[in-house]
Amino acid sequence: GAGVSQSPSNKVTEKGKDVELRCDPISGHTALYWYRQSLGQGLEFLIYFQGNSAPDKSGLPSDRFSAERTGGSVSTLTIQRTQQEDSAVYLCASSPKTGRNTEAFFGQGTRLTVV
């Protein structure tokens, strides 16, 4: 497809388990973002990948959260030892270039529920 694709669309996991969330950005887009949105809240920045540069991880809430972007394309967000407060919609976005003058295109998100 032409847009940002995220999988799975929904994930229910037990507290303490690890989860992996996948993002397929738009082909050729060099920048990739991860955000999360808790119920009724705004979007919270998590991490930003820009080409081959070191990612901006300043938004990751704890060391249980990590993300990779392999080959400058697909990205995986991993949450270890999930907690109930990790329940949220996790959104991925990509941009065709880095810099101040570029729009980001968002996927539909992965709804994570930790029970």
Add this chain to the structure above:
Amino acid sequence: DAKTTQPPSMDCAEGRAANLPCNHSTISGNEYVYWYRQIHSQGPQYIIHGLKNNETNEMASLIITEDRKSSTLILPHATLRDTAVYYCIVLRSGSGAGSYQLTFGKGTKLSVIP
């Protein structure tokens, strides 16, 4: 980093223009103003962005004041499908060279009324 202030909610009659204000009084000279919207249960959708000049595209117009301390997003003929939360964002630099973050606030919940 520049912070934005938006009214929490607005109503607009279907077919009329929706004018959504945003204050960003601490914006720096090289910071762009972006507008996104989020329709219920969907990912945010890019609408428009600008630096100094007014901008128009197929979705909306963006009017930026001369001092750049505020802007207005205009949806010229609002439809029911325009009901969404609208976010005004000043793109800020993140940690690390060349890193930029879209920092979303609470936005304005626009309700288009039949």
